[in-house]
Amino acid sequence: MFDCGKIAIIGGGSWATAIAKIVIGHTHHIGWYMRRDDSIEEFKRIGHNPNYLTSVHFNTNEIFFSSDINRIVEAYDTLVFVVPSPYLKNHLKKLKTRLRDKFIVTAIKGLVSDDNIACSEYFHEVYDVPEENLACIGGPSHAEEVALERLSYLTIGCSDQEKAQAFADVLDSEFIKTKTSSDVIGIEYSSVLKNVYAIASGICSGLKYGDNFQAVLISNAVQEMSRFLTAINPIERSVYDSVYLGDLLVTGYSKFSRNRTFGTMIGKGYSVKSAQIEMEMIAEGFFGTKCMKEKNRHMHVNMPILDAVYNILYERISPQIEIKLLTDSFR
Numbered sequence: 476m477f478d479c480g481k482i483a484i485i486g487g488g489s490w491a492t493a494i495a496k497i498v499i500g501h502t503h504h505i506g507w508y509m510r511r512d513d514s515i516e517e518f519k520r521i522g523h524n525p526n527y528l529t530s531v532h533f534n535t536n537e538i539f540f541s542s543d544i545n546r547i548v549e550a551y552d553t554l555v556f557v558v559p560s561p562y563l564k565n566h567l568k569k570l571k572t573r574l575r576d577k578f579i580v581t582a583i584k585g586l587v588s589d590d591n592i593a594c595s596e597y598f599h600e601v602y603d604v605p606e607e608n609l610a611c612i613g614g615p616s617h618a619e620e621v622a623l624e625r626l627s628y629l630t631i632g633c634s635d636q637e638k639a640q641a642f643a644d645v646l647d648s649e650f651i652k653t654k655t656s657s658d659v660i661g662i663e664y665s666s667v668l669k670n671v672y673a674i675a676s677g678i679c680s681g682l683k684y685g686d687n688f689q690a691v692l693i694s695n696a697v698q699e700m701s702r703f704l705t706a707i708n709p710i711e712r713s714v715y716d717s718v719y720l721g722d723l724l725v726t727g728y729s730k731f732s733r734n735r736t737f738g739t740m741i742g743k744g745y746s747v748k749s750a751q752i753e754m755e756m757i758a759e760g761f762f763g764t765k766c767m768k769e770k771n772r773h774m775h776v777n778m779p780i781l782d783a784v785y786n787i788l789y790e791r792i793s794p795q796i797e798i799k800l801l802t803d804s805f806r
């Protein structure tokens with residue numbers, strides 16, 4: 476039976492904090508890489524992350540903190556990457572330790588910038604990590620709700636089902652139910668796309684389209700997602716599983732969604748810059764939109780919602796005009 480060994484969290488934001496809470500509840504020890512020493516010192520002093528999910532208290536004796544990624548990577552067997560995608564490469568650039576022998580789990584819902592590939596693909600291509608040592612965490616999971624211990628379902632993707640199950644066992648608890656899947660690529664790309672569609676949903680809400688239209692938008696979004704997943708990884712899957720459709724629904728409708736909030740501001744007339752400044756947390760879908768658009772330039776999948784969001788965010792085309800055009804393409 477595969478053993479995840481010693482587990483470390485890479486990243487210090489809200490999802491990293493929620494995952495740390497889940498893992499430590501099971502293992503009673505984690506390594507935790509955060510980029511800033513002052514955050515680590517403050518965390519140790521007050522017993523919780525000073526900046527994110529501040530209601531979640533930790534026994535800091537159970538955590539080995541470091542702002543040196545090499546110390547963490549050397550000492551731990553399973554590394555859970557939870558940094559926002561635009562910063563992943565910067566963190567990895569500091570690595571002097573090889574990743575090949577580690578079990579790498581990515582909880583990042585974004586593509587690697589410039590390369591426009593999923594994080595697991597990047598770890599495989601650039602760091603030589605074998606596919607069976609690459610896993611991802613997907614599913615409808617707002618960090619805020621996990622912090623409140625509200626029942627959530629997480630899906631662990633890994634080509635090696637024994638490894639997926641071993642990591643799922645680490646996450647399983649009274650408030651987390653786990654599923655496993657072998658569709659790593661499908662889960663990663665759907666996690667990026669649902670952020671794009673949540674931005675679209677927010678834009679439409681900001682433009683005062685109602686619930687009737689939102690339902691049509693999301694119905695079309697799931698069809699668009701399905702077309703892309705079939706093109707990128709043509710295996711048998713049900714796009715109605717919670718890891719795909721569920722995550723799309725929660726991000727498209729929840730008040731906790733940063734992507735939807737960002738989109739709402741754009742729909743209300745904020746510029747991209749001012750919406751980003753106003754938001755304290757990251758809206759991954761802004762970066763995901765550009766990466767997916769680039770990716771699809773070579774794949775030619777019919778993706779009108781992605782195109783519309785790209786035109787609004789990157790080509791400065793008016794949301795009113797783009798969404799009006801989009802409505803004509805919907806079924």
Ligand SMILES: NC(=O)C1=CN([C@@H]2O[C@H](COP(=O)(O)OP(=O)(O)OC[C@H]3O[C@@H](n4cnc5c(N)ncnc54)[C@H](OP(=O)(O)O)[C@@H]3O)[C@@H](O)[C@H]2O)C=CC1
Pocket residue numbers: 486487488489490491510511514526527557558559560562582583584585616617618619755756757759
């Ligand atoms: N939040 C959620 O509910 C969920 C998030 N995810 C995914 O998890 C990943 C991490 O997001 P999340 O935890 O929400 O992020 P947050 O917005 O909560 O935190 C942002 C993180 O990014 C760091 N950061 C900010 N600016 C920079 C920079 N210039 N260089 C390097 N690091 C920087 C922050 O560090 P500092 O505090 O030091 O500024 C902080 O650790 C994303 O891919 C997201 O899609 C997945 C599922 C749920």
Ligand SMILES: O=C(CO)COP(=O)(O)O
Pocket residue numbers: 584614615616617618670673722725726731732733734735757758759
């Ligand atoms: O991935 C998420 C929920 O599953 C979080 O979505 P947001 O980044 O839009 O908050």
